[in-house]
Amino acid sequence: MNRVFSYLDLLFPNPKCELEYSKDYELLIAIVLSAQTTDKRVNKVSRILFSKYPSLKELSEAKIEDIENIIKEIGTYHKKAVFVHEIALKLLDKKDLNDRKFLESLSGVGRKTANVFLAEIYNEPTIAVDTHVSRVSKRLGFCNVEDDVLTIERKLMKLIPKERWNRTHHQLVLFGRYYCKALKPECENCKLKDICKK
Numbered sequence: 102m103n104r105v106f107s108y109l110d111l112l113f114p115n116p117k118c119e120l121e122y123s124k125d126y127e128l129l130i131a132i133v134l135s136a137q138t139t140d141k142r143v144n145k146v147s148r149i150l151f152s153k154y155p156s157l158k159e160l161s162e163a164k165i166e167d168i169e170n171i172i173k174e175i176g177t178y179h180k181k182a183v184f185v186h187e188i189a190l191k192l193l194d195k196k197d198l199n200d201r202k203f204l205e206s207l208s209g210v211g212r213k214t215a216n217v218f219l220a221e222i223y224n225e226p227t228i229a230v231d232t233h234v235s236r237v238s239k240r241l242g243f244c245n246v247e248d249d250v251l252t253i254e255r256k257l258m259k260l261i262p263k264e265r266w267n268r269t270h271h272q273l274v275l276f277g278r279y280y281c282k283a284l285k286p287e288c289e290n291c292k293l294k295d296i297c298k299k
Contacts, residue, residue: 108292109272116271118221125222126192127151132217133184133209138175146172161189184209199223226266230254233277240299
């Protein structure tokens, strides 16, 4: 694993979340919007969304059709617009969001979303398994091809020292996004190709 960490540190010395936000709830909503789309697309629509509705109150009072029109280009926008509206309503009276159980009770928020949010906002050690982390973990043999996201998360938590969880999570996301891509992965110059199952 040290070899993997060294390579990821070389590629991504300062890894960070690529979703744009200025308030904690904006990040939570951006993560929900990011399902099955790119952070780049989410940033584009969330800039418009949060400038038109700059507070939770205004967002909670927005018409769902208006939210749909803003986020239309990110796919599954009907469902996501409802999620955004419901999250805004539930967060109105909530000051502290450092509560996994509460987060996972929100529409559109599952374990992965809660993990990303808690790591980014509260620096809580977590490993969020998205499509990139799953793909890279399977290719590098950290888990089995048939493993589900929770199994992958547990296996990564055993393999990676806890103090590295947040850092390595970001690095695996970025590695999967820009190098170890689903289509046309850049294997030729990869320093891990000898251990890759692909």
